[in-house]
Amino acid sequence: MTNIYELKRKFLEIFxxxxxxxxxxxxxxxxxxxxxxxxxxxxxxxxLNVGTTVCIGKREDNKICLSATDLxxxxxxxxxxxxxxxxxxxxxxxxxxxxxxxxxxxKVSGCNMxxxxxxxxxxxxxxxxAIECATGIALIKVFNPDEEINRVELALLAQRAENQFxxxxxxIMDQFASVxxxxxNAIFLNCKTLEYKYVPLNLGDYVLVITNTNKKRSLxxxxxxxxxxxxxxxxxxxxxELPGITCLGDVTVEMFESAKHVIKDSIIEKRxxxxxxxxxxVLKAIDVLNKNDLVEFGKLMIASHESLRDxxxxxxxxxxxxxxxxxxxEGVLGSRMTGAGFGGCTVSIVHKSVVEDxxxxxxxxxxxxxxxxxxxxxxxxxxxxxxxxDGF
Numbered sequence: 001m002t003n004i005y006e007l008k009r010k011f012l013e014i015f016x017x018x019x020x021x022x023x024x025x026x027x028x029x030x031x032x033x034x035x036x037x038x039x040x041x042x043x044x045x046x047x048l049n050v051g052t053t054v055c056i057g058k059r060e061d062n063k064i065c066l067s068a069t070d071l072x073x074x075x076x077x078x079x080x081x082x083x084x085x086x087x088x089x090x091x092x093x094x095x096x097x098x099x100x101x102x103x104x105x106x107k108v109s110g111c112n113m114x115x116x117x118x119x120x121x122x123x124x125x126x127x128x129x130a131i132e133c134a135t136g137i138a139l140i141k142v143f144n145p146d147e148e149i150n151r152v153e154l155a156l157l158a159q160r161a162e163n164q165f166x167x168x169x170x171x172i173m174d175q176f177a178s179v180x181x182x183x184x185n186a187i188f189l190n191c192k193t194l195e196y197k198y199v200p201l202n203l204g205d206y207v208l209v210i211t212n213t214n215k216k217r218s219l220x221x222x223x224x225x226x227x228x229x230x231x232x233x234x235x236x237x238x239x240x241e242l243p244g245i246t247c248l249g250d251v252t253v254e255m256f257e258s259a260k261h262v263i264k265d266s267i268i269e270k271r272x273x274x275x276x277x278x279x280x281x282v283l284k285a286i287d288v289l290n291k292n293d294l295v296e297f298g299k300l301m302i303a304s305h306e307s308l309r310d311x312x313x314x315x316x317x318x319x320x321x322x323x324x325x326x327x328x329x330e331g332v333l334g335s336r337m338t339g340a341g342f343g344g345c346t347v348s349i350v351h352k353s354v355v356e357d358x359x360x361x362x363x364x365x366x367x368x369x370x371x372x373x374x375x376x377x378x379x380x381x382x383x384x385x386x387x388x389x390d391g392f
Contacts (some may be wrong), residue, residue: 002053002116004388007069010055014067014074015112017057021142022388025133026051027119028126028177029210029347029379030338031186031201032304033282035312037171039231039275040192040247042282045173046201046208047181049382050118052130056138059110064098066091069116079108086165093128096165097135100157107143120377123212124339129174132158137179137385152194154385155179181384188286192249199289201381206294206333209350209358211326212375213318215343223314224340227271234272237263248275274311278304298334298349302327305336305346314341321369322346325362329354 004022011020026047033043059065065076068090075091077084082099085092094115098108113135119127136154140147155175162168162175172191180187185198235248241259245251251259256276263269281300288296305323309315315323319337323346326335331351338347350358359376366374 002118004053004055007053007055007114007116010069011057011112011114014114015057015065017112020055020057021138022053022055023134023138023141023386024051024053024388025130025137025178025385026181026382027130028174028181029208029345030173030177031347032285032300032336033278034304034308034336034338034341035227035314036249036275036278036282037173037191038228039235040249041190041275041279042249043173043189043191044186044199044282044285045177045189046186047177047183047382047384048119048125048208048379050120050125050377050379051178051382052119052127052134053116053388054134054138055114055116056142057112058142059112061110063110064095064108065112066094067112067114069114079110086167092166093131093161094135096161097132097158098139099165100161101136101139104153104157106140106147108139109143111139111142113138120212120375123210123375123377124344125210125377126174126178128162128168128170129158129178132161133175133178133385137387141387151179151384152176177384179385181382183381183383185381186289188282190249192247199286200292201289202292203294203349203380205352206349207352207355208379208381209348209355210338210377210379211322211346211348211362212377213322213343213345213370214372214374215316215318215370223342227312227314230268230271231275233265234263234268237268238272248272249279251276253277253280270311270313274307278307294333294349298332301334301336301347301349308337308341312341316342318343318366318370318372319346321366322362322374325365326350326358328365329358329361332358 028045030045062079063076085095158175186201189196241262326348331354333349335348
């Protein structure tokens, strides 16, 4: 996490204000349950020990002024006209949250905000959600001190800011994990109902190693939309046999196996099969993690990647190479792609004693096979959005 004393010093340099408070919200990685969220299914994310810290102080006027430790620019927006800032290059995520808070009936007044982000950019670890949720909790706590924070509502509000103000069609998982994260736990989330529960993730002598392919994800958006349409077609076909379902998340493995004959297109059947069995893997993971069985959980991760590769077809050479090379390293329990695919990252459970070997071996072999140099991030789990008091 950011050194808040350094952040306060920087804040003083920019804004000349000593009356400040600090808030933080983490990034996230999804351990299991990929391409299930928009199908009303299950996901299993964790909050990570990287995120966004914001230093905030009140102003006397009606402006929200934003800066960041890695940017020289200062963005000042009039609270009465936030709608005009939707398309600005930087700051629209924060101002979108302020806009949605005002729409929801919260008080928001003039303030200075300095952001420091430790989420690796371009790694698919939800730096945008961390920014949104840090902004949201800061503005609520500072200007609505008597308001009891409804954390699920905060996550939904941050999602609306990204969907409607910024114009990015994200699901709820990123903001939910950032707000609701709990150290040493994963979050089992039903994306249809937003029902959730914490599942113990006792890593012990293991850590999460996130490996970035550093491949430009040119196909991700178009293939994402294509997969969504394929799943919608599969759902419509299944409704002929299962009229009560509203999304693929409603369909169990048993239901699918009894009704799959109505899906005549083999490609559609593969896409649907992945979603149904991926949801089932998430459900199995709850029992496995409650028994503290990381070995079995690692096997579920491996099966997930194989399904994403063979049935959903969203991996590609780079992700598959990282996956294959990771499993060659002794001390790796499991590995899989995480995120939309066609680039981005894998997440692996690696014994602490072999982390350096993992970086060297996987890095060397990946570069030889793809010509790209990967980045490695060694991560632990963390708590969700919160105020930082006295440096903690």
